Amino acid sequence: MRISQSSESLLKAAIGKWLRVVRFDAQPELSNQLLQLGLLPGDCVRVTREAPLGGPLLVEFNGRSVALGRDVASTIIVEEGECVSL
Amino acid sequence: MRFALIGQPNCGKSTLFNQVAGYKAETGNFSGTTVTFTESKVRVLGEVVELVDLPGTYTLAGMNPAEREALAYLTARQVDVIINVVDASHLIQGLNLTLELMELNIPLVVALNMMDDAARLGMKINGLQLQQMLGVPTLPIVANKGRGIKPLFTTAMETARSRQPPERQRYNQDIEDAISATMASIDGQFAPLHPEMVAIKLLEGTPQLIEQVEKKLPGLLPHVQATQKAIEMAHGQQVGFVFNSERRNQAALIVHTVLHQGERYLTWRDRIDDFLLHPLLGYVGLVVIMLIFFQGVYGFGRLVEPPLLAILDGLTAFVITLVGTGTLVSQIVTGLLQGITGGVAIVLPYLLPFLIGMGILEDIGYLPRIAFLMDALMHKLGLHGKAIVPFILGYGCNVPAVMSTRILEEKRDRYLAAALATLVPCAARLAVVFGLVAFYLGPALALLIYLFNLFVIAVTGKLLSRLLPLDSPGLILEMPVYRLPTLRTVVQKAWFRVREFIVEAWPVLIVGSIVLSLLAYFNLASYFDILGRPITWALGLPQQVGVPLIFGILRKELSLIMLGQALGSTNFASVLTPVQMITFSVFVVFYIPCLATLSVLRRELGTKAMFSIAGITIVIAFIAALIARIIGVIALPLIGI
Numbered sequence: 024m025r026i027s028q029s030s031e032s033l034l035k036a037a038i039g040k041w042l043r044v045v046r047f048d049a050q051p052e053l054s055n056q057l058l059q060l061g062l063l064p065g066d067c068v069r070v071t072r073e074a075p076l077g078g079p080l081l082v083e084f085n086g087r088s089v090a091l092g093r094d095v096a097s098t099i100i101v102e103e104g105e106c107v108s109l
Numbered sequence: 110m111r112f113a114l115i116g117q118p119n120c121g122k123s124t125l126f127n128q129v130a131g132y133k134a135e136t137g138n139f140s141g142t143t144v145t146f147t148e149s150k151v152r153v154l155g156e157v158v159e160l161v162d163l164p165g166t167y168t169l170a171g172m173n174p175a176e177r178e179a180l181a182y183l184t185a186r187q188v189d190v191i192i193n194v195v196d197a198s199h200l201i202q203g204l205n206l207t208l209e210l211m212e213l214n215i216p217l218v219v220a221l222n223m224m225d226d227a228a229r230l231g232m233k234i235n236g237l238q239l240q241q242m243l244g245v246p247t248l249p250i251v252a253n254k255g256r257g258i259k260p261l262f263t264t265a266m267e268t269a270r271s272r273q274p275p276e277r278q279r280y281n282q283d284i285e286d287a288i289s290a291t292m293a294s295i296d297g298q299f300a301p302l303h304p305e306m307v308a309i310k311l312l313e314g315t316p317q318l319i320e321q322v323e324k325k326l327p328g329l330l331p332h333v334q335a336t337q338k339a340i341e342m343a344h345g346q347q348v349g350f351v352f353n354s355e356r357r358n359q360a361a362l363i364v365h366t367v368l369h370q371g372e373r374y375l376t377w378r379d380r381i382d383d384f385l386l387h388p389l390l391g392y393v394g395l396v397v398i399m400l401i402f403f404q405g406v407y408g409f410g411r412l413v414e415p416p417l418l419a420i421l422d423g424l425t426a427f428v429i430t431l432v433g434t435g436t437l438v439s440q441i442v443t444g445l446l447q448g449i450t451g452g453v454a455i456v457l458p459y460l461l462p463f464l465i466g467m468g469i470l471e472d473i474g475y476l477p478r479i480a481f482l483m484d485a486l487m488h489k490l491g492l493h494g495k496a497i498v499p500f501i502l503g504y505g506c507n508v509p510a511v512m513s514t515r516i517l518e519e520k521r522d523r524y525l526a527a528a529l530a531t532l533v534p535c536a537a538r539l540a541v542v543f544g545l546v547a548f549y550l551g552p553a554l555a556l557l558i559y560l561f562n563l564f565v566i567a568v569t570g571k572l573l574s575r576l577l578p579l580d581s582p583g584l585i586l587e588m589p590v591y592r593l594p595t596l597r598t599v600v601q602k603a604w605f606r607v608r609e610f611i612v613e614a615w616p617v618l619i620v621g622s623i624v625l626s627l628l629a630y631f632n633l634a635s636y637f638d639i640l641g642r643p644i645t646w647a648l649g650l651p652q653q654v655g656v657p658l659i660f661g662i663l664r665k666e667l668s669l670i671m672l673g674q675a676l677g678s679t680n681f682a683s684v685l686t687p688v689q690m691i692t693f694s695v696f697v698v699f700y701i702p703c704l705a706t707l708s709v710l711r712r713e714l715g716t717k718a719m720f721s722i723a724g725i726t727i728v729i730a731f732i733a734a735l736i737a738r739i740i741g742v743i744a745l746p747l748i749g750i
Contacts (some may be wrong), residue, residue: 051347058353059167061202073327075388079584090481092583
């Protein structure tokens with residue numbers, strides 16, 4: 024089984040690659056905001072675009088596209104592996 | 110009877126509302142267009158029903174004031190049925206809220222909207238099965254085409270009459286036990302609210318309810334906190350997250366049963382972002398789109414304004430020959446006419462094309478893309494990309510701009526965004542810049558004033574964010590799919606906003622114009638001029654400019670009309686030097702927001718914030734105009750003006 028050694032924040036993910044959300048390293052309010060948008064640990068997520076000059080990432084999960092600032096993306100811990108896409 | 114429309118952001122609630130009630134609620138293809146509730150009376154099955162459109166929210170335990178509005182409304186007013194609008198193409202997130210609404214013990218109907226989008230994404234949804242699993246009437250609609258609306262409202266009425274609340278879904282046993290225990294302690298203290306709903310929301314940690322409990326049942330709080338701790342220990346997660354993820358898992362289970370995912374076809378909607386969000390081309394696109402937009406407005410205004418003014422001036426001259434000059438009556442009539450024609454001369458040439466263009470950009474869904482592209486830059490101003498919405502709306506009118514700061518979570522962000530948005534030249538100030546600088550000195554200089562404005566906003570943002578450091582987590586903003594705007598909504602939306610101007614601003618404009626005529630008649634203007642003299646002197650403006658500046662606070666578009674009156678000529682080239690025109694325009698662009706904006710600032714942020722923002726703008730306006738004057742004196746001769 025893959026353990027969290029290979030996990031890293033979404034910020035470092037390669038563009039276009041589907042990854043599994045392991046957990047959120049965030050304040051409860053922020054975790055809740057992500058959850059409200061429909062993102063949960065276990066879900067598939069991928070970065071589709073990046074805005075230049077330290078701008079946000081465009082992230083796709085469960086059929087929607089959401090712009091996430093880099094500070095937000097850095098709290099989403101992902102790894103390679105089986106994931107759920109709804 | 111009262112029906113409440115509720116749903117997630119950008120699911121089409123307001124579109125549905127407008128279909129039923131006529132265009133009364135602002136719509137747009139981005140999250141957070143509706144920031145407050147709108148009510149309207151409609152007729153359903155022969156009965157008059159109060160229909161209310163609530164701001165979109167992902168959950169009732171929302172973070173920002175616009176989201177909180179929904180729960181506040183549902184707990185404060187008697188609602189007979191909730192019409193839950195669900196975006197079928199994002200079914201799981203939509204049902205997440207549906208499951209939460211089922212806990213409120215209020216009759217509920219689900220409207221599955223955007224079935225066409227879902228179909229395009231290859232989704233087949235079994236509506237009947239969904240209805241069975243939820244135990245709630247579920248009807249498909251296409252709100253923007255007006256399909257399925259009649260059956261929806263008929264069902265809503267029947268459900269309201271039945272007074273049959275839905276049966277909520279169950280949580281894990283330990284949570285159910287906690288709910289029962291809390292319910293027992295509440296025991297009808299919050300009637301008419303259902304104790305079970307209060308128990309769930311309390312345990313979730315909804316701030317408004319906790320405040321109410323502190324007042325009504327302070328003894329209950331320790332119990333609630335202990336129960337929350339126990340749930341957190343058992344689940345290893347923050348309590349609100351536990352409730353949310355349970356609902357979300359149930360929603361996912363339901364969707365897995367009722368949704369068949371087929372092949373998804375890529376369309377122009379998916380490919381267009383390859384260009385518009387491209388790290389380089391995206392910005393080229395942004396500049397081109399904005400140039401086309403402003404060129405379109407300017408071009409139209411330029412085409413329409415001279416013949417329009419000729420007609421209006423002819424009319425004025427004709428009336429003056431009838432009433433004569435120099436008498437009190439003639440003075441009032443002249444003021445009246447100037448107020449009326451001033452309104453026409455602003456609305457038709459500039460406001461109308463601006464609002465139509467704005468409406469198209471909003472409905473296509475381009476605004477969130479601008480937020481994405483500009484987020485990095487906005488961070489330099491101490492805000493994140495979502496705050497671009499108040500800025501863009503600000504170019505139309507500062508009032509909706511200030512209201513739209515409600516989509517921001519932090520109070521500090523709202524203050525800063527509102528303060529900066531009031532510096533954005535609205536359509537009324539656009540009329541001054543275009544009517545004075547663009548008309549007499551050329552469009553290039555007008556554009557330069559806009560760029561200078563952006564620069565000043567940037568510097569102000571930088572300085573203010575020094576005083577108020579940024580600590581919000583950052584941008585979280587959904588990118589909607591592109592939609593083709595319909596002619597009907599664009600026209601309705603522009604008319605809705607123009608009507609606001611006609612009803613609210615125009616009368617003030619006319620009265621202000623008459624008052625000014627009277628001031629001139631009784632020779633009182635000079636007192637106001639003395640009041641404004643320190644500023645007009647330092648900026649090298651004629652003394653008579655004091656009156657238009659002071660009355661410009663009523664409505665910014667008054668400034669230009671009154672300037673003409675005060676100087677005794679509307680051919681500004683003969684009474685003002687080019688430098689004076691520029692200095693005046695720059696000052697008008699920045700100084701005190703108009704009366705309407707001030708009042709909305711006070712409502713949104715409080716009296717203190719209103720005064721501090723007004724004060725800041727005067728200082729900025731003075732400094733900026735002084736700089737413009739200095740640059741103008743040096744640079745204008747070099748370019749031959």
